[in-house]
Amino acid sequence: xxxxxxxxxxxALVAGAAAAGELRIAIGLxxxxxxxxxxxxxxxxxxxxxxxxxxxxxxxxxATCTIERTPVAAILPGIEQGTYDIGFGPFLYSPERxxxxxxxxPIWRSSSRLVAHxxxxxxxxxxxxxxxxxxxxxxxxxAAVAGSAQQTWLVGVAAAQRLTLVPxxxxxxxxxxxxxxxxxALLPTTIAYDLMATDAARHLEFAGPxxxxxxxxxxxxxxxxxxxxxLLSAVDNAIAAIRSDGTFPRIVRQHLPVWLD
Amino acid sequence: MPEHAPRxxxxxxxxxxxxxxxxxxxxxxxxxxxxxxxxxxxxxxxQAETVPEMIRYQRLARNLEQLRQEGERVxxxxxxxxxxxxxxxxxxxxxxxxxxDQPRAAEAARTAEDFLAETVRxxxxxxDILARRQDEWRQHAQRISLLVDDLTVQGVNLxxxxxxxxxxxxxxxxxxxxxxxxxxGGFLVLMMFLLxxxxxxxxxxxxxxxxxxxxxxxxxxxxxxxxxxxxAVEEATRRLHASQVANEAARRELEMLANRDGLTxxxxxxxxxxxxxxxxxxxxxxxxxxxxxxxxxxxxxALNDTYGxxxxxIVLRSFATLLSESVRxxxxxxxxxxEEFAFLFPETSVEQAHAFVERFRQNFAxxxxxxxxxxxxxxxxSIGLADASGRSVEVALQHxxxxxxxxxxxxxxxxxxxxx
Numbered sequence: 001x002x003x004x005x006x007x008x009x010x011x012a013l014v015a016g017a018a019a020a021g022e023l024r025i026a027i028g029l030x031x032x033x034x035x036x037x038x039x040x041x042x043x044x045x046x047x048x049x050x051x052x053x054x055x056x057x058x059x060x061x062x063a064t065c066t067i068e069r070t071p072v073a074a075i076l077p078g079i080e081q082g083t084y085d086i087g088f089g090p091f092l093y094s095p096e097r098x099x100x101x102x103x104x105x106p107i108w109r110s111s112s113r114l115v116a117h118x119x120x121x122x123x124x125x126x127x128x129x130x131x132x133x134x135x136x137x138x139x140x141x142x143a144a145v146a147g148s149a150q151q152t153w154l155v156g157v158a159a160a161q162r163l164t165l166v167p168x169x170x171x172x173x174x175x176x177x178x179x180x181x182x183x184x185a186l187l188p189t190t191i192a193y194d195l196m197a198t199d200a201a202r203h204l205e206f207a208g209p210x211x212x213x214x215x216x217x218x219x220x221x222x223x224x225x226x227x228x229x230x231l232l233s234a235v236d237n238a239i240a241a242i243r244s245d246g247t248f249p250r251i252v253r254q255h256l257p258v259w260l261d
Numbered sequence: 262m263p264e265h266a267p268r269x270x271x272x273x274x275x276x277x278x279x280x281x282x283x284x285x286x287x288x289x290x291x292x293x294x295x296x297x298x299x300x301x302x303x304x305x306x307x308q309a310e311t312v313p314e315m316i317r318y319q320r321l322a323r324n325l326e327q328l329r330q331e332g333e334r335v336x337x338x339x340x341x342x343x344x345x346x347x348x349x350x351x352x353x354x355x356x357x358x359x360x361x362d363q364p365r366a367a368e369a370a371r372t373a374e375d376f377l378a379e380t381v382r383x384x385x386x387x388x389d390i391l392a393r394r395q396d397e398w399r400q401h402a403q404r405i406s407l408l409v410d411d412l413t414v415q416g417v418n419l420x421x422x423x424x425x426x427x428x429x430x431x432x433x434x435x436x437x438x439x440x441x442x443x444x445x446g447g448f449l450v451l452m453m454f455l456l457x458x459x460x461x462x463x464x465x466x467x468x469x470x471x472x473x474x475x476x477x478x479x480x481x482x483x484x485x486x487x488x489x490x491x492x493a494v495e496e497a498t499r500r501l502h503a504s505q506v507a508n509e510a511a512r513r514e515l516e517m518l519a520n521r522d523g524l525t526x527x528x529x530x531x532x533x534x535x536x537x538x539x540x541x542x543x544x545x546x547x548x549x550x551x552x553x554x555x556x557x558x559x560x561x562x563a564l565n566d567t568y569g570x571x572x573x574x575i576v577l578r579s580f581a582t583l584l585s586e587s588v589r590x591x592x593x594x595x596x597x598x599x600e601e602f603a604f605l606f607p608e609t610s611v612e613q614a615h616a617f618v619e620r621f622r623q624n625f626a627x628x629x630x631x632x633x634x635x636x637x638x639x640x641x642x643s644i645g646l647a648d649a650s651g652r653s654v655e656v657a658l659q660h661x662x663x664x665x666x667x668x669x670x671x672x673x674x675x676x677x678x679x680x681x
Contacts, residue, residue: 109357109358109359110358111356111357111358111361113352113356189352189353189356189357190353193349193350193352193353196349197346197349199342202342202345205378206352206356209371210352210355210356210361211361212356212358212361212362213361217358217361218358257331257350257353258324258327258350258353258354258357259320259323259324259327260357261320
């Protein structure tokens with residue numbers, strides 16, 4: 001009986017080790033070239049921060065991780081297809097995502113904001129006869145990352161506000177669309193900041209106030225395949241661990257001038 | 262308790278006490294449980310709601326403070342690029358959901374952001390605008406600082422309310438616990454008192470009564486009992502004593518019937534032999550003299566033949582009465598058979614016994630006995646006396662019988678002493 005119990009325990013340990021042993025993590029890129037060109041500044045700070053956090057989580061889970069940088073739009077399909085175990089968008093909470101995926105505990109909070117060429121906001125504000133905001137925006141072309149919460153919101157209001165949706169694969173591509181194809185890009189504020197905080201983006205500015213409601217802000221999560229509760233629990237425990245011992249804020253402050261939680 | 266007062270059964274009385282105790286204990290436990298629930302609820306609320314809310318306030322205050330510092334950096338930046346970077350951070354912080362979720366903070370951040378964005382834009386054309394707008398910025402900064410202070414205090418106060426409720430609940434719980442302890446202690450003392458008063462003390466009295474019960478002592482008396490069972494046992498104890506007394510009386514009656522002669526009331530021959538044997542052995546053990554005698558009424562057959570057996574019986578009873586009145590308490594006399602009687606004189610030599618029986622013989626011979634017909638008759642007795650010391654009762658009686666035979670032979674109405 002004791003031997004049987006020991007055997008069951010051993011099998012459980014081996015199975016647990018196998019479950020958390022090899023993990024494939026997808027990190028969302030704001031700029032497609034960042035992976036190939038380490039010197040490229042656009043979006044590189046966030047990617048580096050995601051990378052550090054992902055490696056720390058892996059260390060806490062005692063797992064060997066393969067980290068792959070990929071456009072955000074490719075992460076969720078990759079999770080569903082089993083290409084990745086953990087998706088590091090990170091992704092804003094939405095009921096639809098909660099149905100399709102297993103969402104980790106919140107890793108931080110985020111909002112969305114319009115980005116435009118300098119002066120564009122004043123032009124639109126003058127045209128609209130008041131201040132510019134997501135509510136007052138009319139007759140504009142707005143770029144957003146495909147599959148993002150921003151795109152989802154834009155699709156919902158596009159007809160009513162006479163908005164033309166300009167899809168992009170990445171946040172950097174959405175910014176590029178501002179060169180003639182789009183008037184504004186609606187992006188997560190942190191990603192937008194990371195893209196704009198370079199000399200090359202001096203011509204860009206935030207337009208209108210930030211928005212954290214209507215599915216455009218709130219808690220951001222890591223995404224796992226639905227039903228993978230063991231891994232979800234391990235990820236949540238790892239997040240709690242790096243929060244409680246101060247590792248998480250140290251990593252954030254290493255890459256960004258602000259706190260994200 | 263008065264004798265006529267209604268008594269309760271022990272099971273009912275103790276069931277009432279137990280139920281009362283249980284009810285009181287349940288009430289106290291419920292009261293304590295309520296305070297415990299308050300403490301747990303406050304602790305859970307503190308952990309699940311208040312602390313996260315405090316952290317939220319703390320983060321909000323921290324972000325606002327950062328916004329203010331970055332605003333200061335906009336004015337102190339050495340060049341336009343540094344100013345632009347500072348403004349970016351201001352915008353980033355102002356966009357954080359923690360600020361957007363709080364209306365006052367969102368309004369302050371929005372106003373500050375707009376002011377700083379306007380300042381940076383105008384400073385690109387006119388750098389002197391920074392100095393001119395510095396005072397206005399200080400008002401924004403002060404407003405943000407006051408808001409930071411308010412939020413910090415509000416966050417701390419959140420915990421204060423919960424902790425105050427926990428402290429209050431603990432204080433009340435401590436008082437209730439103390440009250441419960443006093444209540445339980447008092448109840449236990451009351452239980453012990455009642456147990457002693459109504460159970461232990463009566464049982465001890467019953468135990469004492471039973472262990473010291475004797476037919477020679479009066480019936481045990483008990484104070485009125487409060488419990489029916491105790492009263493029943495006390496009554497049973499009294500009945501037991503009464504029964505023992507009755508049994509003893511019956512035993513004595515039976516003993517008397519077994520040991521006495523029915524006509525004369527003197528002890529019978531069997532009992533006489535038993536006691537005589539014991540007296541002779543005692544005398545021998547202590548070296549004391551014992552005398553024995555056999556007496557036989559003279560011409561008793563003729564008396565019967567002349568006056569009838571009824572007259573004979575009267576003579577026998579009269580003789581026995583006179584004999585009983587004449588002998589000492591320690592002497593034994595019995596109806597040995599028919600008109601024959603035996604005597605045993607402990608602590609008495611043959612000479613002393615002879616003096617007594619001679620005096621008695623004379624007294625009896627001189628005493629007339631009235632028969633139912635009104636005739637007075639005088640009867641005499643012949644007595645044979647022997648020394649019983651160092652002999653068995655049978656041998657001693659044999660000697661006395663020889664002496665009696667000698668007395669009869671020598672003419673009756675006389676006492677003869679056995680030789681040797």
